[in-house]
Amino acid sequence: MSLVFPHTFVPWFRSVAPYIHAHRGKTFVVAIAGELIAAGKLATFAQDLAIIHATGIKLVLIHGFRPQVEEQLTAKGHASRFSHGMRVTDAVALDCAQEAAGQLRYEIEAAFSQGLPNTPMAHSQIRLLSGNFITARPVGIVDGVDFQHTGFVRRIDAMSVRRAIDFGSIVLMSPFGFSPTGEAFNLSMEDVATSTAIALQADKLIFVTEVRGVPMDPSQANDPECEIDQELALADAEKLLGALPNPVQPTDTAFYLQHAVKAAKNGVDRVHIIPYSVDGSILMELFTHDGVGTMIVDEKLESLREATPDDIGGILQLIEPFERDGTLVKRSRTEIERDVGHYTVIEHDGIIFGCAALYPYPEAKTAEMAALTVSPEVQGQGDGERILKRVEQRARAMGLDSIFVLTTRTMHWFIKRGFQQVDPDWLPEARKRKYNWDRRSKVLVKRLG
Structure with missing residues (x-):
């Protein structure tokens, strides 16, 4: 057997x-x-x-x-x-x-x-x-x-x-x-x-x-x-x-x-x-x-685009394993439904293989990129970089000077792509109030020159 x-x-x-x-x-x-x-x-x-x-x-x-x-x-x-x-x-x-x-x-x-x-x-x-x-x-x-x-x-x-x-x-x-x-x-x-x-x-x-x-x-x-x-x-x-x-x-x-x-x-x-x-x-x-x-x-068949409400189920299915192993902070379906307009996705023939969200803080001229995820099936093929570039384009279109990420496991990936580590005190006041000191995430910033 x-x-x-x-x-x-x-x-x-x-x-x-x-x-x-x-x-x-x-x-x-x-x-x-x-x-x-x-x-x-x-x-x-x-x-x-x-x-x-x-x-x-x-x-x-x-x-x-x-x-x-x-x-x-x-x-x-x-x-x-x-x-x-x-x-x-x-x-x-x-x-x-x-x-x-x-x-x-x-x-x-x-x-x-x-x-x-x-x-x-x-x-x-x-x-x-x-x-x-x-x-x-x-x-x-x-x-x-x-x-x-x-x-x-x-x-x-x-x-x-x-x-x-x-x-x-x-x-x-x-x-x-x-x-x-x-x-x-x-x-x-x-x-x-x-x-x-x-x-x-x-x-x-x-x-x-x-x-x-x-x-x-x-x-x-x-x-x-x-x-x-x-x-x-x-x-x-x-x-x-x-x-x-x-x-x-x-x-x-x-x-x-x-x-x-x-x-x-x-x-x-x-x-x-x-x-x-x-x-x-x-x-x-x-x-x-x-x-x-x-x-x-x-x-x-593959498209890199902004997410729509029809993508919510695909986003949830994509990020759930990474939330389960602690790579990503858990997000509820209600939260993703509320914020779906912030997401960029890579779709191939109707299936979501990558995503990231962009949360702007206009008063500080910056934005947080969160939930950057690529399916294990296609990792290593450059989809993460393509999403990052699209998010950077969205941030520039908003007139922002930088984007930042909080990460516990993928710091080196971001550093290779132009991010620099800063102290959590650098964060915008509204984001600093939500910072989880127990998780001790690294804060990385990329200037949008």
Whole structure:
């Protein structure tokens, strides 16, 4: 029997709970590269999707099959042909694609139909539903190249897909479509996923791929240690895409980025590019602050702003652990409700990760910065300094000459940022009367030059 340690489990579960609440009832389109299945990761990925589905998220799953089609073609001694980053699908390639798609659908359905034994989702009953949801059109002839049975998505039957996920099924779609005359077309997983997400106006489109995300330096895209851009505003993603060469391989930076930009421009709230090589990557992307890949959004999700009454609950949840261990002086909900206008907060996707209050003493041309708090999840990433700078801006706008803090444990952090220790007698008279001599807090002042 495994042991549960409350001192680690409870804070972890509390940190995950806001994401569970935020995602419940939302629609996510998840697109998996065929390489994930070829790497033998389908079983654990099905388990992770079952967990996500159990939290009340509506799922559409779309699989790719590039390596599987290559395997079929090799077995038949038939060479692959590509142009403009797309496969030229002749009669043999079409036959191989159909065989690969059928085999993969069988494997995926089997992974979800066995009750997921010996996993956290044992005995779960998950219905996968497939159908002819995609109407396709041919690519045709481009620059003299006849793509034959390669196609693009013409239309997604969004009403039928929506009806299925609303009734609790996971919809499974293969990158195949048919014309109104019944002709079959080989499609790309990325095109199907993007078109489906747009048609459903999905809350998220998630590409689970052979790449780690969008590298900060595209020239280092092939470096497994390159730094990944965790969040890209749509405008920045478009600018980056415009500076990149047309993609040829799925590992090219622009390959998934072009589809992410298209989806974000057409109403999909969030688009994620994450690696299948990291175990549980989709869980970490959805239920942790930083995730593991790149997220493209129409606007930056993180905002540094003044607090509103809607933030009171988030502020209380953030500061409560620090009040409990004595780092902060305890404040009642009534006090925070009364003073919420004094607070500055850092919010990320609806969750408060940092805050500080500014209490002015105009007669002394100074103000107290109190309750400076940053969530343990994001400490060390500069959020404390960003809040401090915003508070300093607010104090300068009030015409004040300085700000001060009272602290028992974080004196060195403030000293490194320009604060100097003074005697408690320096405090404004109104604040000196409330000074707790038993707590013996250090008084630190920063001049606002």
